[in-house]
Amino acid sequence: MNLFPAIDLVSGKAVRLFKGDYAQMTVYDDDPLNAARRFEAAGAKYLHMVDLEGARDGGTPNFDVVRRVAQNTGLFVEIGGGIRDMDVIEKYLSAGVKRVILGTAAIADEDFTRRAIGQYGDAVALGADVKDGEVAIRGWLELSGMTLDAFCEKYQQLGARTLICTDVSRDGAMRGANRALYADLQRKYRMDIVASGGVSTLEDVRSLAGLGLYGAIIGKALYTGDIDLKKAIEVSA
Numbered sequence: 283m284n285l286f287p288a289i290d291l292v293s294g295k296a297v298r299l300f301k302g303d304y305a306q307m308t309v310y311d312d313d314p315l316n317a318a319r320r321f322e323a324a325g326a327k328y329l330h331m332v333d334l335e336g337a338r339d340g341g342t343p344n345f346d347v348v349r350r351v352a353q354n355t356g357l358f359v360e361i362g363g364g365i366r367d368m369d370v371i372e373k374y375l376s377a378g379v380k381r382v383i384l385g386t387a388a389i390a391d392e393d394f395t396r397r398a399i400g401q402y403g404d405a406v407a408l409g410a411d412v413k414d415g416e417v418a419i420r421g422w423l424e425l426s427g428m429t430l431d432a433f434c435e436k437y438q439q440l441g442a443r444t445l446i447c448t449d450v451s452r453d454g455a456m457r458g459a460n461r462a463l464y465a466d467l468q469r470k471y472r473m474d475i476v477a478s479g480g481v482s483t484l485e486d487v488r489s490l491a492g493l494g495l496y497g498a499i500i501g502k503a504l505y506t507g508d509i510d511l512k513k514a515i516e517v518s519a
Contacts, residue, residue: 336364
């Protein structure tokens with residue numbers, strides 16, 4: 283299983299939210315490139331980044347930070363948040379980003395999402411942030427009315443290869459990963475499943491790897507020291 287250390291961005295800084303609440307934000311590094319280099323030195327090959335302001339408001343307010351990280355590390359960088367047209371996808375991929383994540387756009391603009399998958403293939407992942415049984419959008423601030431299964435079935439049929447699923451109720455809460463959710467997704471769908479939200483112990487990593495998942499994202503637990511990245515990479519193999 284591949285591990286994706288996470289860097290969430292607000293005002294050019296590496297932050298974490300508690301359960302998606304922008305009012306409960308902690309800044310962990312004023313320069314996200316420092317965090318990325320620490321992850322790389324620990325053995326990481328992948329990096330998950332989210333522009334939280336882009337997710338909430340649209341646009342790419344933290345683009346320069348993402349570009350710096352992509353061009354000054356050897357990490358496979360993926361980015362989500364505010365990606366809602368083809369020009370933004372091209373902008374990120376041209377800057378060295380390897381994969382973009384469509385979340386709100388996948389709900390709001392099916393035609394754009396279909397075109398993006400058709401043109402960029404594996405360089406496009408789908409992000410499903412689950413809250414109260416529905417896929418949440420616009421930085422987790424709104425519920426879309428679409429269930430996770432309906433979302434997965436639609437985009438698997440359209441050829442999506444990678445699904446990043448976040449349990450919003452556990453994100454940043456250090457409550458452990460929702461293993462039952464990811465076991466169900468792994469059983470039902472052919473997409474590469476990436477678990478996100480609540481991964482807070484080495485046992486979480488070991489259990490998710492045991493499900494045969496493609497990947498798991500680790501955020502807050504790396505910044506607090508609850509998970510040692512080198513050890514996590516070892517148990518995920």
